[in-house]
Structures are given as C-alpha cells and as structure tokens.
Amino acid sequence: MRLFNFKKKQKPVVITIHGFGKRMHHQFDSISDFLRTNGYDVIQFDLFDYNNYQDVDYKIWIERAEQQVREAQKKYHNNIVLFGYSMGGVIATYLATVFPVKKLILSAPAYQYLDMSKIVDYGINSIKKAAGKPLDPDAFTSLQ
Numbered sequence: 001m002r003l004f005n006f007k008k009k010q011k012p013v014v015i016t017i018h019g020f021g022k023r024m025h026h027q028f029d030s031i032s033d034f035l036r037t038n039g040y041d042v043i044q045f046d047l048f049d050y051n052n053y054q055d056v057d058y059k060i061w062i063e064r065a066e067q068q069v070r071e072a073q074k075k076y077h078n079n080i081v082l083f084g085y086s087m088g089g090v091i092a093t094y095l096a097t098v099f100p101v102k103k104l105i106l107s108a109p110a111y112q113y114l115d116m117s118k119i120v121d122y123g124i125n126s127i128k129k130a131a132g133k134p135l136d137p138d139a140f141t142s143l144q
Contacts, residue, residue, distance in 0.1 A: 012079040019086025
C-alpha cells in the first residue's frame, strides 16, 4: 500500500539554437550529452543548410526555430527551456517573446543586453551633453 502518491516532476525539454557557423547544432553536443545523462530531453536542429548557398533567408531560419518550439509544445506544453548561442541567442530571445517558455538561457548573444539602469544612465548622460552642464543627480532618484 502506498502512503503517498507523488508524481515525478517532468524535467523541461531543452531546445538548443546554434550560432552562425559551420558546426551548427554540434556546438551543443557536449552540453546536450551532459543534459541527457542527467535526465533531460534535448532537441538539437540546424537553422540553415551550411552547404546550400541559397539558404540565407533569416526569416526561414526563424520559421524553422518556431516549428521546433511548436513540436516541443505538443509533448512538453510550456515546460521548455530555450538555450541560444550567439545568433541563436537572438533567435531564442525572439522565440521567448512569442511562446511561453520556462527559461531562456543565452550564451554570448549577438547583441548587447539593456536593462532599465543602463537606459536611464544613457538618457541622463545624453541630457548632460545636450545641456553642456552637470545635472542634479537627485532629480532622477525616482527613476532608479
């Protein structure tokens, strides 16, 4: 007789999205092997065909990535982790805005991340330059 009926929590599937290079999905082979050894399902795919010089439309690459997420949702629902490297980080970020995912992991994304403090600092410095004089920093305490 079982006293407790605990359901084993399903681990999320990890979808890897490679950068722009000839190794493509193989960029994630080591981490994918590690994850699989630890009970995770991993989806690896190629965004483009490296040997096809006609396969250069980034919109088609994004559609291929979206299709991988849609397929994963059928089995894992929203229990999905997106792991993007370089250009794949940009695509993974986009996918995380379109699909509900559990986590987003970015490795060397091909853009500079901005947060609110960086935006405020940039705005304050721009105003200072335009005014040609220092501003009172206490005037902006409510923004931080």
